[in-house]
Amino acid sequence: MKIRVRYFALFREQAGCDSEYVNWTGGTAAELFQEMAERHPSLQNQAAALVAINDEMSAWETALKEDDEVLFFPPVAGG
Amino acid sequence: MKFSVSDTVIDVDAARAAVADRHCGALVVFEGWIRNHNEGQEVERLEYEVYRPVAEKEGAKIIDEALTRFAISHAVCIHREGLLELGECAVVVCVSAAHRDAAFDACRYIIDQTKTRLPIWKKEHYVTGVSEWVNCENCAAAGHSHGDR
Numbered sequence: 001m002k003i004r005v006r007y008f009a010l011f012r013e014q015a016g017c018d019s020e021y022v023n024w025t026g027g028t029a030a031e032l033f034q035e036m037a038e039r040h041p042s043l044q045n046q047a048a049a050l051v052a053i054n055d056e057m058s059a060w061e062t063a064l065k066e067d068d069e070v071l072f073f074p075p076v077a078g079g
Numbered sequence: 080m081k082f083s084v085s086d087t088v089i090d091v092d093a094a095r096a097a098v099a100d101r102h103c104g105a106l107v108v109f110e111g112w113i114r115n116h117n118e119g120q121e122v123e124r125l126e127y128e129v130y131r132p133v134a135e136k137e138g139a140k141i142i143d144e145a146l147t148r149f150a151i152s153h154a155v156c157i158h159r160e161g162l163l164e165l166g167e168c169a170v171v172v173c174v175s176a177a178h179r180d181a182a183f184d185a186c187r188y189i190i191d192q193t194k195t196r197l198p199i200w201k202k203e204h205y206v207t208g209v210s211e212w213v214n215c216e217n218c219a220a221a222g223h224s225h226g227d228r
Contacts, residue, residue, distance in 0.1 A: 008128065008130055008198065008200065009128050009200035009202070009212055010200070010212045048214075050198070052133050052198070055132045055133055055136070056133075056136075057133065057137060057196075071130070071133070071198075073130070073198045074200065074212070075214050076194070076195065076196070076197060076198055076199055076200060077194070077199065077200055077201045077212070077213045077214045078127075078129075078158060078170065078193050078194050078197050078199030078200075078201075079111045079158075079169065079170050079190060079193055079194040079199075
């Protein structure tokens, strides 16, 4: 399936790009992150990272669908 | 708008005016400022990155939750994005209520939730010329497992 991935803040720097389209066998958002971490060795998992799918905050266990836009948020630090 | 993101100086007076109500006997205002130090390092300035589509939606949810959970009348929160200098206001929360207890509690709830749920990141620029994303290193050191969620 085709998925659009977007990276923010630290993740953008680690991935070396702010977005990309990936062809992928399918699975959860957490599995997609692991796949992207293999493609971008600098991209590292973080305990407090968050994920949004199509601009909605989501659980890492959410199964992705064709044409989803997945947003990987490193640990947030507002305020 | 109850929650908004601003790329210019926050108008705190306007935020206060937005929650003004003659039924209210209490106004609690929290301002978060850019301080000159963090974890032993001297900070020169700070940069906020905000992903607005989700921050605005989730921010509005936080305000709605506060209005439901606490006996308050009005609440607004404004968060900055972009490059901020020392002493500037990074975030303001204004809550009005009939009585002060609920206003304090709701204000605390809104700022705490804003810090942990919204896609907002800050990069500190130190006087040494080094800059880094705040918090991320601690999390990386703690390790990560998405499967544990």
